[in-house]
Amino acid sequence: MTARAWFGITRLAMAAACAVSLVHRQLWGLNSQTIAGQNFFSYLTIQSNIAFLALAVVGGIIALRREEDPGWLTDIRTAVLSWTITAGLVFALLVWQAGLRGVPMTVPWSDVVLHFVLPVFSIAGWIIGPGRRRARWRVVALVVAYPIAWGLVTLWRGQRIGWYPYYFLDPRQVSGFAEFSLTCAFALGVFVGVACGLIALSRFHTVRPREPIHHNARRLDM
Template identity: 60%
Template sequence: MLTRRIFGWSRLLGAIVCLVSLTHRMLWGMGSQTLASDNFFAYLTIQSNVAFTALSLVAGVIALRRAEDPPWLTSARALVLSWTTTAGLAFSIIVWQAGLRGIPITVPWSDVVLHYVLPALAVIAWLIGPGRRTASWRVLPFVLLYPVLWGVFTIVRGRFIGWYPYYFLDPRQVSGLPEMAISCLLALSIFALVATSLVLLSRVPVRLAPWGEISPSPQPAERRRPATAGRRHATAGR
């Protein structure tokens, strides 16, 4: 199917764009005094986009070779897309909060691509892409497992090196443990909300027609009474 192949190549293109953006973000960040080379991969955004790159390569090859994604691929896409989309939403909140605190944040083009462009296009592809199966609700706890493990590791690591990737994880930049706990719970709720939305979107009956137009799922044809049945009733009434 032509549209399936188009989406397959688009997945491969998305992996390349993500890889280029990650490389630019790393080189751009190395010129900053606030980012050491050993801290670049400590960001949840970077880790989730590395996973996005690898998964997009695999998903692209599968789309070019098979008419339908296997169930495990749909689950993996739901997981990774939940992480990257939430990272983009969290980045927007951080930039907004930094502005309120009078802290300037420079956003390079690679950050825009990683936090906004790729997640938005991936959500659109999730909704209308051919060959995707219905996502299972079982992915929800696994969506939350990664940020919980990442958060615990990051807080423990920050105690030893004195550096945290996000201000709300740093005890020195928040009012205390209650504010940190509330911020973490808010972040987890966003992860859960995004994952729930993706599972629900996978159940929306939207498909692509052969030439790429979006069309609703076919409805069952209206049943018609056979003409012979009408004749029999008429004959019986005589």
């Protein structure tokens, strides 16, 4: 079996691990009988991992059928991995902040898989995985557009239901507009930084589109 085939199987295995973790995390949240558990799909971290699941399935099938990823798949991988890696970093920051604030925060094994294990394997696959094209810098705009759109919808919805998925979006938990703006700017900066890092890494280990080979007929002088 080729390295590319093994890579495809690894992608599908990561998709399975992501699916099992998402189901467990949802059931765990529902059992807690809290408003957070009832708003499972409102979290950016969960939405990004659902996108990761779909991407891993598509990418795994393509890796088993083709020697190289198409350019569009590399672009989508850049965006989705930027979201999931940043979500993992933000989740780690939230756990740390909860400890500083004296707020107990239980982290089930599914959160560990979604926010730490899968992002680490994704970075490794991005660096050494065979058949990846170069990522394009224009994808950074897409990487930033999604959290901005999500944030606007979340703020609008939060005012209506009185609940926000992350503390720094809740006006009741921040000192004012300055802290809110700085925290959001920092989060967007992390998204941009992660995306730029992935794009830069894609320059070191990549494949180029194959050029068609033209066969010239030989003329024999008699």
